[in-house]
Amino acid sequence: MTSSSVTAHDTTPRRRLGSRLGDRTFLVFLLLPGVVLLCTIVLYPLIRSLVSAFFDENLLYPGMEFVGFENIAAVLADDFGRLVWQTLIFTVGATILPFLIGLALALVLNQSFPGQRLLRGAFLIPWLIPGVVVSFLWMWIFDANYGVLNGILMSLGAIDSPVAWLFQTDTARGALVIAKTWNTFPWVMVMLLAALQTVPGELHEAASMDGAGVVRRFFAVTWPHIRGVAALVVLLEFIWNFQHFDTIFVLTGGGPAGTTSTFATEVYDSAFRGYDLGHAGALGIVWMALLTVLVVVYVWLSERGEKGVSR
Amino acid sequence: MSTIAPTPAPATLPLEPAPAPPARRRRSGRIRWGMWISLAVIVLFGFAPVYWLLVTSLTPSDRVFAFPPALFPTQITFEHYATVFGNAQIFGYLRNSVIVSVITAVLSVVVSMYMGYAFSKYRFVGRKSLMYFVLSSQMFPQALLLVTLYLVFAQFGLLNTYLALILSFTTFTLPLCVWMLKGFFDALPDDLIEAARIDGAGPWRIFHSVVFPLAAPGLVAAGLFAFVRGWNDFIFALTLAGPDRQTLPPGLVNTFISEASTSWPALMAASLIVSVPVCVAFILLQRFLVGGITAGAVKG
Numbered sequence: 213m214t215s216s217s218v219t220a221h222d223t224t225p226r227r228r229l230g231s232r233l234g235d236r237t238f239l240v241f242l243l244l245p246g247v248v249l250l251c252t253i254v255l256y257p258l259i260r261s262l263v264s265a266f267f268d269e270n271l272l273y274p275g276m277e278f279v280g281f282e283n284i285a286a287v288l289a290d291d292f293g294r295l296v297w298q299t300l301i302f303t304v305g306a307t308i309l310p311f312l313i314g315l316a317l318a319l320v321l322n323q324s325f326p327g328q329r330l331l332r333g334a335f336l337i338p339w340l341i342p343g344v345v346v347s348f349l350w351m352w353i354f355d356a357n358y359g360v361l362n363g364i365l366m367s368l369g370a371i372d373s374p375v376a377w378l379f380q381t382d383t384a385r386g387a388l389v390i391a392k393t394w395n396t397f398p399w400v401m402v403m404l405l406a407a408l409q410t411v412p413g414e415l416h417e418a419a420s421m422d423g424a425g426v427v428r429r430f431f432a433v434t435w436p437h438i439r440g441v442a443a444l445v446v447l448l449e450f451i452w453n454f455q456h457f458d459t460i461f462v463l464t465g466g467g468p469a470g471t472t473s474t475f476a477t478e479v480y481d482s483a484f485r486g487y488d489l490g491h492a493g494a495l496g497i498v499w500m501a502l503l504t505v506l507v508v509v510y511v512w513l514s515e516r517g518e519k520g521v522s523r
Numbered sequence: 524m525s526t527i528a529p530t531p532a533p534a535t536l537p538l539e540p541a542p543a544p545p546a547r548r549r550r551s552g553r554i555r556w557g558m559w560i561s562l563a564v565i566v567l568f569g570f571a572p573v574y575w576l577l578v579t580s581l582t583p584s585d586r587v588f589a590f591p592p593a594l595f596p597t598q599i600t601f602e603h604y605a606t607v608f609g610n611a612q613i614f615g616y617l618r619n620s621v622i623v624s625v626i627t628a629v630l631s632v633v634v635s636m637y638m639g640y641a642f643s644k645y646r647f648v649g650r651k652s653l654m655y656f657v658l659s660s661q662m663f664p665q666a667l668l669l670v671t672l673y674l675v676f677a678q679f680g681l682l683n684t685y686l687a688l689i690l691s692f693t694t695f696t697l698p699l700c701v702w703m704l705k706g707f708f709d710a711l712p713d714d715l716i717e718a719a720r721i722d723g724a725g726p727w728r729i730f731h732s733v734v735f736p737l738a739a740p741g742l743v744a745a746g747l748f749a750f751v752r753g754w755n756d757f758i759f760a761l762t763l764a765g766p767d768r769q770t771l772p773p774g775l776v777n778t779f780i781s782e783a784s785t786s787w788p789a790l791m792a793a794s795l796i797v798s799v800p801v802c803v804a805f806i807l808l809q810r811f812l813v814g815g816i817t818a819g820a821v822k823g
Contacts, residue, residue: 238726239645246638246701247653253694254660257671264671271674313565320562335569340805342755344772345794348780349576352787360575363591374590394572426554455664458757462776476666483670484762496667507662511655 262500265493272487283494291478292498298385299474302460303453305389306396311446313393314400319430321401322408332405339398347462350391354378354463381471384464388472392459400445407441408434443513451506455499475499580604580792587788603792613793615767616774623688623760623770624753630689631696631749632704632742639704640730644716661698668694669762676763683765691759696749703748707741708734747804754800771797 265283267276321332338346353361356376365371377387411434419429435442457476460466466473466481473481475495483492579587581599607613641647642654672691673682681687711734719729754771761773769777775797779790 235726238730239641239647241727242637242641242645243653245634246657246697249634249693249697250657250660253672253690254663254668255656257668257675258663260674261667261671313568316561317565320558336805337573337802338569340801341794341798342757342772342801344755344757344775345576345798348775348790348794349572352579352791353572353575355787358588358590358592358787360592360594364594367591394568397569451662455666457664457666461758476664479664479666479670480758483673489670489674492667492670496664496670499664499667503662503664507659 261489261493261496263493264489265497267490267493269489269493270487271483271489276490279490283490284497287491287494287498291495294470295473295475295478295495296502298472299454299476301385302388302392302456302472302474303450305385306392306453306456307446307449309389309393310397310400310449311442313397314445315404315442317397317401318404318408319434322405335401336398338394339396343395343458344462346391346395347459350387350394350459351378351463354387354391378464379468381468384468384472388460388463391463392453392456395459396449400449403441403445404438407438411437444510447506447510447513451503451510454503454506475502576791576795579788580795582788584788603786603788604796606786606789607793607796610778612778613771613774616769616771616778619685619688619764619768619774620754620770623685623692623768624750626685627689627692627696627753628746628749631693631700632746635697635700635704635745636735636738636742638701639706640708640734642701642705643708643711644713657698657701661695663694665695665758669759672759673762682763683768685768687763688760688768688770691763692749692753692756695756696752699752700745700749703745704738704741707738707745711737744808747808751801751804754797 264276266278266280268279268283269276317335321328321335353359354377356362356374356379359374359377361377362371362374366374375383377383415433416429419433424432455476456474457480460472460474460477461480464472466477475498479492479495479499482488482495578594578596580603581601582596583598583600583602586593586598638657642650669691672687672694676682676684676687676690681690715733715737716729719733724732756770757772760770761776764770764773766777775790775793779786779793
């Protein structure tokens with residue numbers, strides 16, 4: 213579900229229920245617990261962290277001193293370019309790769325063949341298992357001394373000696389993207405499979421009568437039907453990856469030499485390793501500003517998609 | 524957006540067989556080969572890590588650090604499962620995980636059931652803004668939220684308590700449940716409510732005697748999703764819970780990973796055990812899967 217449902221039902225006949233059922237006290241009872249809870253655990257902490265961006269505040273000492281835009285200026289001057297770049301590398305890689313794999317798989321699993329149903333279920337495993345298990349597993353696969361990846365590549369003669377995939381600046385990013393890809397391609401597959409089932413079979417039939425090949429039929433028939441969902445999938449993946457934390461934190465901790473750190477790991481580090489809440493808050497403001505742009509695009513796209521599909 | 528909008532109740536889409544596609548009489552051999560090769564690569568990529576997880580957990584300790592590792596085990600052992608179950612600490616983590624995930628799920632479902640119902644069946648001023656607030660609260664970066672949740676909990680002396688974990692998990696389970704349940708309530712016909720009204724029932728009575736029983740399957744599904752999300756959380760539990768309140772994911776790190784050495788087979792065995800409840804929940808949830816996953820599209 214997307215924000216589409218924010219608008220989806222506004223025009224239904226239900227509108228009249230509002231006034232007739234309109235027992236105001238009951239409505240307050242319905243909404244109050246959720247609103248109070250969300251304000252306490254999401255809104256207040258968030259405002260609090262953005263406020264600390266304007267103060268010199270340390271996790272270890274009480275008290276805060278107003279410094280204005282000093283923290284934010286420091287972030288923009290020092291880390292900004294590097295963090296945006298590194299966050300983007302991870303985000304783009306971990307969005308495109310699962311999309312391509314998920315799309316290929318969805319197209320194959322949309323055919324009927326023996327065992328297709330079982331395979332659809334089995335392919336969900338990487339997405340189902342807890343994220344931290346995913347991280348452990350890939351940490352073990354990439355292990356510098358005994359990892360199975362090194363074992364296989366050495367038996368094949370592709371490398372001469374074991375490679376410390378997670379501890380080398382030129383391989384760590386790729387390793388992270390692969391681990392994250394493994395975790396998320398099933399989600400892309402499910403979303404695209406659902407979209408593929410809206411493609412009418414007769415259209416394919418007709419196109420193939422007209423002599424269109426597989427590739428041609430994909431671009432002429434299939435793609436236009438799944439384009440809207442595909443765009444949302446990519447955008448959502450992009451937003452989530454832009455703030456992804458777990459895999460990076462467990463596998464590389466932002467290293468080696470800070471080359472895989474993103475806004476997420478940097479905020480965590482500056483708060484819990486550097487105890488510098490002002491810096492963490494300033495990073496947060498910059499990060500949230502970038503995220504807001506993404507979310508606005510997402511809402512705009514899903515509302516537009518809503519109009520396009522429900523005509 | 525029919526495929527993405529909350530497809531409530533019995534949406535069995537992707538696990539059902541697809542309608543048979545038209546016969547591909549003229550598919551060229553080259554494309555078929557390309558298809559098979561890419562499928563083989565994807566199958567390998569998808570399943571080899573799971574296979575390795577299983578194999579490692581069954582490998583005797585003295586063979587784990589053989590290099591290159593044997594891809595097909597010649598000898599299997601269950602000693603690592605015995606190690607995991609023989610560790611008293613693990614049971615403590617397990618108990619914490621169960622307590623925190625269950626309470627989170629129940630709290631999230633109860634609160635979001637009312638909120639989802641209001642969003643679905645009532646029209647009121649500020650409804651849309653409130654819905655966007657709930658939606659966007661899933662988009663707030665966890666790492667940032669974590670820092671201030673830590674401060675707030677520290678201020679109120681809540682660090683290292685169950686409550687801290689439950690509240691922090693609720694930041695991501697509640698929005699998810701609200702959206703899922705709104706979808707379920709949308710699928711309930713308004714005529715039912717109208718009929719109950721005509722029979723003289725007040726809004727309170729209508730919700731609890733008419734709507735609630737009908738929504739029960741949806742509530743269970745949302746609860747299971749919330750349970751799984753709480754069960755899987757790593758970073759909130761790692762940071763906000765002390766050693767006594769730690770749940771399984773960070774607990775496993777503490778137990779099996781250390782600077783000096785990592786007990787890989789035991790860690791893999793424990794990882795498999797942690798994944799079991801999630802897989803069970805998934806099997807129970809299959810019926811709601813698409814609705815759930817796409818509702819989770821708000822936060823996957």
